[in-house]
Amino acid sequence: MNFEFSDDVTVMREEVRRLLTERVPPGAVRRLVDAGQPFDRPLWQEIGALGWMGISLPEAFGGSGLDHETLCMLAEEIGRVAASVPFSSSIYLAAEAIALFGSEEQKRTWLPGLASGEVVGTFALAEGNGFSTAEHVRAAVLNGRITGRKLPVWDGLVADLFVVAARDADGDIGLYLVTAQSVIRTPLETIEYGREAAAVVFENGIADRLLAAKGWSAVEKLLDRAAILFAFEAVGGAEAILTMAVDYTTQRFAFGRSIASMQAIKHMLADVYVAIELARSNAYYGAWALAHDAPELTIAAATARLAAIAAYETASAQAIQVHGGMGFTQEVDCHIHYRRAKRLATEIGPRRYWSDRLIAHLPATAG
Amino acid sequence: MDFADTPEEASFRAETRVFLDAHLPLKQGARGYRNRTHDAEHAKASQAWQATKAAAGFAGIHWPREYGGRGGSQMESIIFAQEEARYDAPYYLFNQSVGMALPTIMKWGRPDQTEKFARPALYGDDIWCQLFSEPAAGSDLAGLRTRAVRDGDEWVIDGQKIWTSNAHFARFGMLVARTDVSVAKHDGLTAFILDMETPGIEVRRIRQVSGNSNFCEVFLSDVRIPDSDRLAGVGQGWKVSLTMLANERFAVGQAEGPDVEDMIELARTIEIDGKPAIDDPEARARIADWWVKAQGLKFTRLRTQTALSRGRTPGPEASIGKLVSATTAQQMASYGIDLLGQAGTILDPAIAPMNAWFQQAYLYSPGKRISGGTDEILRNIIAERVLGMPAEPRADKGMPFSQIPTSAR
Numbered sequence: 001m002n003f004e005f006s007d008d009v010t011v012m013r014e015e016v017r018r019l020l021t022e023r024v025p026p027g028a029v030r031r032l033v034d035a036g037q038p039f040d041r042p043l044w045q046e047i048g049a050l051g052w053m054g055i056s057l058p059e060a061f062g063g064s065g066l067d068h069e070t071l072c073m074l075a076e077e078i079g080r081v082a083a084s085v086p087f088s089s090s091i092y093l094a095a096e097a098i099a100l101f102g103s104e105e106q107k108r109t110w111l112p113g114l115a116s117g118e119v120v121g122t123f124a125l126a127e128g129n130g131f132s133t134a135e136h137v138r139a140a141v142l143n144g145r146i147t148g149r150k151l152p153v154w155d156g157l158v159a160d161l162f163v164v165a166a167r168d169a170d171g172d173i174g175l176y177l178v179t180a181q182s183v184i185r186t187p188l189e190t191i192e193y194g195r196e197a198a199a200v201v202f203e204n205g206i207a208d209r210l211l212a213a214k215g216w217s218a219v220e221k222l223l224d225r226a227a228i229l230f231a232f233e234a235v236g237g238a239e240a241i242l243t244m245a246v247d248y249t250t251q252r253f254a255f256g257r258s259i260a261s262m263q264a265i266k267h268m269l270a271d272v273y274v275a276i277e278l279a280r281s282n283a284y285y286g287a288w289a290l291a292h293d294a295p296e297l298t299i300a301a302a303t304a305r306l307a308a309i310a311a312y313e314t315a316s317a318q319a320i321q322v323h324g325g326m327g328f329t330q331e332v333d334c335h336i337h338y339r340r341a342k343r344l345a346t347e348i349g350p351r352r353y354w355s356d357r358l359i360a361h362l363p364a365t366a367g
Numbered sequence: 368m369d370f371a372d373t374p375e376e377a378s379f380r381a382e383t384r385v386f387l388d389a390h391l392p393l394k395q396g397a398r399g400y401r402n403r404t405h406d407a408e409h410a411k412a413s414q415a416w417q418a419t420k421a422a423a424g425f426a427g428i429h430w431p432r433e434y435g436g437r438g439g440s441q442m443e444s445i446i447f448a449q450e451e452a453r454y455d456a457p458y459y460l461f462n463q464s465v466g467m468a469l470p471t472i473m474k475w476g477r478p479d480q481t482e483k484f485a486r487p488a489l490y491g492d493d494i495w496c497q498l499f500s501e502p503a504a505g506s507d508l509a510g511l512r513t514r515a516v517r518d519g520d521e522w523v524i525d526g527q528k529i530w531t532s533n534a535h536f537a538r539f540g541m542l543v544a545r546t547d548v549s550v551a552k553h554d555g556l557t558a559f560i561l562d563m564e565t566p567g568i569e570v571r572r573i574r575q576v577s578g579n580s581n582f583c584e585v586f587l588s589d590v591r592i593p594d595s596d597r598l599a600g601v602g603q604g605w606k607v608s609l610t611m612l613a614n615e616r617f618a619v620g621q622a623e624g625p626d627v628e629d630m631i632e633l634a635r636t637i638e639i640d641g642k643p644a645i646d647d648p649e650a651r652a653r654i655a656d657w658w659v660k661a662q663g664l665k666f667t668r669l670r671t672q673t674a675l676s677r678g679r680t681p682g683p684e685a686s687i688g689k690l691v692s693a694t695t696a697q698q699m700a701s702y703g704i705d706l707l708g709q710a711g712t713i714l715d716p717a718i719a720p721m722n723a724w725f726q727q728a729y730l731y732s733p734g735k736r737i738s739g740g741t742d743e744i745l746r747n748i749i750a751e752r753v754l755g756m757p758a759e760p761r762a763d764k765g766m767p768f769s770q771i772p773t774s775a776r
């Protein structure tokens with residue numbers, strides 16, 4: 001049994017972490033936002049050239065063909081520095097959708113660009129408040145043309161390609177490729193920081209169907225797989241913010257001693273540590289399920305996601321708390337993780353969606 | 368990542384199954400609700416099964432062969448425990464002996480001490496208890512007050528121990544007592560092996576919240592221990608205790624339940640307003656949360672086992688197991704009763720579902736958050752040893768034991 005990342009992935013992680021720590025030091029996201037940049041384009045180009053986006057995409061389409069364990073590690077490290085790159089939208093969602101459900105020609109057309117980072121993709125599912133059950137999808141495709149309105153669409157302002165969930169003439173849900181030229185997008189003000197979202201209106205643009213994506217279950221499959229990668233991002237972010245909280249409280253003195261020596265602080269951060277360890281272990285199971293395309297994938301995904309979101313939300317909220325007034329400013333990066341935790345908690349479906357999915361898939365032998 | 372055994376592990380697993388199949392029935396259904404009584408009859412069954420295992424080389428799997436062990440790996444111990452858990456085996460009474468006292472004697476004792484105590488413990492003939500906690504020394508164990516005074520070749524012990532599991536069955540006890548009050552508290556302790564049949568020992572069973580009596584008070588009056596039964600040097604008692612406690616965390620591990628599968632079974636079988644409880648949104652959300660924690664612990668154990676399997680020593684992070692499982696067991700017991708409504712308080716197993724498991728657990732589970740390291744001590748351990756946060760300043764640091772303030776002065 002080996003319930004850890006492989007040695008190859010562990011070695012690669014060191015390189016990845018070194019680069020990201022250098023490129024995204026504390027305060028980097030704030031400087032980017034202050035400069036009005038929608039995302040960190042130089043970093044995006046650099047990691048594209050290094051092959052990160054295509055790491056788990058097939059070699060025939062410009063990828064490296066490694067298994068998803070490697071992609072999980074990249075997700076964790078990107079989450080750790082809260083990098084401002086559309087990695088999740090473009091890779092876990094858009095590229096995965098095409099790799100899973102696309103024709104040879106669709107793959108040939110889009111995957112090399114997504115793998116290099118020249119093309120930014122995203123997934124357009126939500127249509128306003130409430131969650132995307134199948135009933136929630138109103139966007140419609142008639143004679144190869146799509147109409148409808150999607151929001152929020154993360155990275156929607158910079159995306160070149162949209163994978164859109166919409167209904168066909170029979171009312172069946174499918175996934176469609178729509179290019180940016182045919183859409184109208186407006187920026188949305190969100191709680192996020194360093195990641196943007198748009199409202200996207202589709203007005204009779206050409207919609208190219210991913211033929212193998214049949215019905216709502218295709219959406220569920222895509223979300224299950226993405227949930228594991230999002231979980232790794234959350235675990236990375238949670239661990240980073242816990243380290244910040246431990247360092248800050250150790251250096252901060254009050255009442256004549258380091259506040260980290262106080263049990264009120266220690267116990268709070270010990271609980272955060274426990275939540276992160278549980279989340280990490282569940283994420284590992286998810287990584288295993290993803291890499292082996294295991295039948296347990298749905299339950300592994302829901303478990304990994306629920307644990308990771310809980311850990312990230314509690315870690316980021318408690319980090320602000322132990323930083324005191326400083327935590328409540330934009331001077332330190334606590335707020336970025338606090339915001340990101342909530343975006344990750346909702347982006348591919350809220351807690352309720354995943355709890356229900358988990359309960360519905362519990363093995364009959366449980367209980 | 369993979370879950371496959373190595374070829375050696377797979378062959379050991381197959382061997383254990385052949386042995387277990389020959390001796391025990393498989394558990395009926397998903398789970399048997401555990402019987403919580405520990406009477407003399409259960410002790411006998413437990414001892415007999417231990418002897419069978421020892422004779423076949425399946426007790427003390429990672430003990431050295433010279434002491435009756437198998438000379439195997441810790442991974443093999445884990446594999447055997449995983450397999451044994453599938454069968455209806457008697458309640459295990461040997462955590463304190465095989466899991467804790469003997470490994471401590473092997474580390475700190477003379478070879479003749481290990482020689483004398485190892486086999487009878489391994490074969491289940493000798494049950495052991497741990498004489499550490501006192502009425503005024505729980506989390507602050509090093510503050511214990513039981514005195515050991517030297518008298519020629521003997522030590523004279525006076526004091527009281529408490530929360531001693533299995534003292535009423537035990538043939539031997541691992542005792543820590545104070546041999547010097549003029550030095551700092553950690554430096555004045557010494558460990559002894561106590562024959563529980565020595566005159567001057569009185570064992571009284573304590574009636575727990577649950578109505579069971581698994582642990583005891585032990586009164587020690589003019590109890591004489593030969594110096595040859597001292598373990599390690601005079602003043603080394605604290606180091607010996609730490610070895611024992613580290614083994615305790617390894618031996619005790621998880622709380623006993625209810626586990627999330629029990630919770631799911633209850634929620635699938637009972638109804639709220641005409642629908643199975645598991646269809647209730649609140650129940651779903653809570654059960655999902657407990658499931659996620661239980662799975663997280665399960666896979667954390669697999670990470671620990673990976674470390675063991677690769678020859679590394681798992682760190683103090685293993686303490687999250689008890690911290691999480693004890694708390695969630697208490698929460699689930701409480702919620703299970705809530706789900707049953709007004710009848711939830713009925714403890715009669717003829718009426719309460721699942722042999723009144725949730726009601727019993729409601730009364731039993733608070734203890735698990737205290738024994739073997741309280742929730743609060745475990746959080747301190749995580750904060751200080753895993754996260755590297757500084758220790759709380761201590762009012763008694765470096766002070767001679769005799770000067771330390773107590774509620775009495």
